[in-house]
Amino acid sequence: MKLSIAKAIGVTVALAGLSGGAIAAATTANGATTSGAGTTASAVTTASVPALDAGKLSFVRQGWSKSGVARTGTEVPKGWTKALLSWDEAQFRSPNGVWNLRVHGFRGHHQPPQTTAAAVNAKIKALKGKNNFRVLSIVTGVTKTMVLHGQAYNTRTMTYTYTDAKGNTRLVIDRFFNGSGVGSNIASDEIAAAGRVQDRVGLHKLVDRATGAFYVVG
DSSP states (O other): OOEEEEOOOOOOOSSSSTTBSSOOSSTTTTTTOOOOOBOOOOOOTTTSSOOOGGGGGGGGEEEEEEESSSSEEEEEETTTEEEEETTEEEEEOTTTTOOEEETTTTTTGGGGGBBBHHHHHHHHHHHSSSSSSSEEEEEEEEETTTTTOOEEEEEEEEEEEOOOOOEEEEEEEEEEOTTTTTOOOBEEEEEEEEEGGGGGHHHHHHOOOOOOOOHHEE
16 A cells, blocks of 8 residues: 555634534535534533643544545544544544544545645635634644655644634634645645634644644555
8 A cells, every 4th residue: 555645734614613613514615514623522611621732642543534545544632532524534522622633634635726825715715704703823834744754744824713602712723735745735635623722832733743644545
């Protein structure tokens, strides 16, 4: 089997009320619907839960696939519950319901090719004016892969906040990149993590880890 680091992180966040996560069930730029970039169980966003410290998490490799289709996977926090949103998209939720990670490995199969900049702009257009959506930052960067001998993906990462159905402020780190094309600016993959404002540093490290470990075998 041939290993190629396919599409790393970006995750399409939708708006509607993901039970506690990134805006759920919103229509993406290409018209497809995906569940939010991170959803938290509609429960806990309380200050009693310390800010996410990604350095204290243990990671395990998780993969998912459809019969006859390449297998997608990455490293995710141990003990987080996996839910398949589709054959090419999975979400992982923390036991406390505060944080989640979403990985969409074949995003580019559902729409014409987009650059990472165009994908971010389309996401902003889809979410603007909804649920107090607010962009905090948009950063172009690179993330070294853990699979391709230290090569790096070009990434476009948007950090934003929104208000969930319970009136809590949620923060999302949403990244687009091309996991099968080192040096490419095509947004074929998405990885997103969601939590609270105080979790920003930990969520960013979580997305970095998932991006670097992203792979496709086919």
